[in-house]
Amino acid sequence: xxxxxxxxxxTALACSQVVAAETGVALKxxxxxxxxxSDAKVVGSVNKNDAVDILTKKGAWLQIKVAGKTGWVRLLTxxxxxxxxxxxxGVVGVATGRSGTGKVVxxxxxxxxxxxxxxxxxxxxxxxxxxxxxxxxxxEAKQFASSGGLSSRSYPYFTGSAQ
Amino acid sequence: xxxxxxxxxxLALCSSVAWSTASALxxxxxxxxxxxxxxxxxxKPEQTQATDSQANTSAQDKLANINWKNPSxxxxxxxxxxxxxxxxxAAPLVNDAALQQYVNKVGxxxxxxxERADLPWHFGVIDSNDVNAFxxxxxxxxxxxxxxxxLTSEAQLAGVLGHxxxxxxxxxxxxxxxxxxxxxxxxxxxxxxxxxxKLTQRAVSTGAEISARxxxxxxxxxxxxxxxxxxxxxxxxxxxxxxxxxxxxxxxxNDGSVALLFQTHPHPDDRLAQLSQVSGDQMDKIxxxxxxxxxLVKLK
Numbered sequence: 001x002x003x004x005x006x007x008x009x010x011t012a013l014a015c016s017q018v019v020a021a022e023t024g025v026a027l028k029x030x031x032x033x034x035x036x037x038s039d040a041k042v043v044g045s046v047n048k049n050d051a052v053d054i055l056t057k058k059g060a061w062l063q064i065k066v067a068g069k070t071g072w073v074r075l076l077t078x079x080x081x082x083x084x085x086x087x088x089x090g091v092v093g094v095a096t097g098r099s100g101t102g103k104v105v106x107x108x109x110x111x112x113x114x115x116x117x118x119x120x121x122x123x124x125x126x127x128x129x130x131x132x133x134x135x136x137x138x139x140e141a142k143q144f145a146s147s148g149g150l151s152s153r154s155y156p157y158f159t160g161s162a163q
Numbered sequence: 164x165x166x167x168x169x170x171x172x173x174l175a176l177c178s179s180v181a182w183s184t185a186s187a188l189x190x191x192x193x194x195x196x197x198x199x200x201x202x203x204x205x206x207k208p209e210q211t212q213a214t215d216s217q218a219n220t221s222a223q224d225k226l227a228n229i230n231w232k233n234p235s236x237x238x239x240x241x242x243x244x245x246x247x248x249x250x251x252x253a254a255p256l257v258n259d260a261a262l263q264q265y266v267n268k269v270g271x272x273x274x275x276x277x278e279r280a281d282l283p284w285h286f287g288v289i290d291s292n293d294v295n296a297f298x299x300x301x302x303x304x305x306x307x308x309x310x311x312x313x314l315t316s317e318a319q320l321a322g323v324l325g326h327x328x329x330x331x332x333x334x335x336x337x338x339x340x341x342x343x344x345x346x347x348x349x350x351x352x353x354x355x356x357x358x359x360x361k362l363t364q365r366a367v368s369t370g371a372e373i374s375a376r377x378x379x380x381x382x383x384x385x386x387x388x389x390x391x392x393x394x395x396x397x398x399x400x401x402x403x404x405x406x407x408x409x410x411x412x413x414x415x416x417n418d419g420s421v422a423l424l425f426q427t428h429p430h431p432d433d434r435l436a437q438l439s440q441v442s443g444d445q446m447d448k449i450x451x452x453x454x455x456x457x458x459l460v461k462l463k
Binding site: 027028038057059060074075076077079080118120121122123124125127128130131132134135136137138140141142144145148149150151152153154155156157158159160161 | 280283388395400446458
């Protein structure tokens with residue numbers, strides 16, 4: 001009896017480590033970089049459709065291992081394999097501290113914005129006026145942008161074809 | 164009548180909202196209920212109108228005269244204002260003027276990079292723990308406190324707002340509402356100057372059809388793509404929205420209601436894959452953007 005419990009415990013512990021082995025597939029060919037900069041040293045490459053291991057996440061970068069080589073790619077390079085079960089957080093969740101129950105949003109007891117709420121909601125003129133009172137004009141926004149070192153740049157919309 | 168109009172608009176809004184990751188909107192149930200209610204109240208629309216408060220009279224007049232076939236800019240704003248005010252009726256603004264002004268500054272700056280910079284853009288954070296954001300026609304954008312709290316940089320906020328701004332620019336919601344109002348109606352029906360109540364009634368009943376078609380996922384993918392570019396144009400790091408989508412993947416929610424959401428909304432996985440596909444190597448050409456982690460206003 002005792003032994004059986006121990007086996008269960010060991011199994012449970014083993015399962016809790018499974019998140020470390022998150023996998024994904026490369027959505028496009030890319031270079032592996034030594035660090036999380038676009039001009040960091042190239043340490044390898046990944047081909048489209050390559051199966052990869054995802055080791056960790058940092059900002060908009062993922063550290064991956066492919067064909068024995070480890071390096072960083074932008075997060076849009078890799079699609080994480082669907083976790084399937086309840087453990088959707090995976091390594092990315094661990095890296096961001098958001099795995100497990102820490103960030104469950106729609107928990108019973110938390111007042112949410114339900115369909116019923118929206119259906120029965122009445123137009124609120126006072127709140128609408130309040131919302132409109134916070135409106136800023138284009139010039140104010142531009143000054144705000146400048147104070148953060150932001151300047152307008154000219155990029156076309158993406159033109160790639162959808163899947 | 165105005166109640167049903169609101170309902171019709173709400174349904175249209177819900178049916179194409181992008182961020183319903185953790186909010187459990189039972190669209191089909193709502194639509195069915197709305198249709199049933201509409202059938203039950205359709206004989207006394209004038210009575211409903213008579214109960215409207217005087218304060219709203221002018222706004223309601225505007226609503227009653229919406230040209231659904233070819234809505235003007237003013238029509239669009241009137242519709243959006245009503246939709247927004249109704250959401251605010253369900254969840255008021257977070258009572259934090261500094262936060263609201265901040266979100267307006269970021270949002271307005273991103274909107275200034277769009278083709279509809281001339282709209283009177285309004286942004287607000289609403290007091291709800293759901294992870295969600297709403298765009299309504301005419302330049303109204305709301306983000307929930309639940310989503311805001313997950314953000315870690317101004318670039319991410321810009322990406323989220325960029326997505327919603329793109330919905331407005333492309334008139335995604337307005338088009339759904341127009342379809343609701345006009346589908347199954349026919350041009351002769353329109354020429355007959357039918358009462359707005361009847362038109363609204365039709366709009367509600369076609370809601371079921373929208374539900375059957377499920378969501379227009381391409382509108383969401385388009386908003387992701389455009390929103391990313393709008394944030395980049397505004398000087399932000401281009402990956403803000405992608406980061407938020409990736410964060411959404413990590414929301415651990417075993418609630419049964421999520422099944423419906425993932426059934427009616429593109430999964431963040433798919434949105435990221437689509438963004439990757441559509442952006443191709445164009446993302447790599449965007450460099451030097453700012454993330455501005457420290458400027459992100461914390462909630463009180």
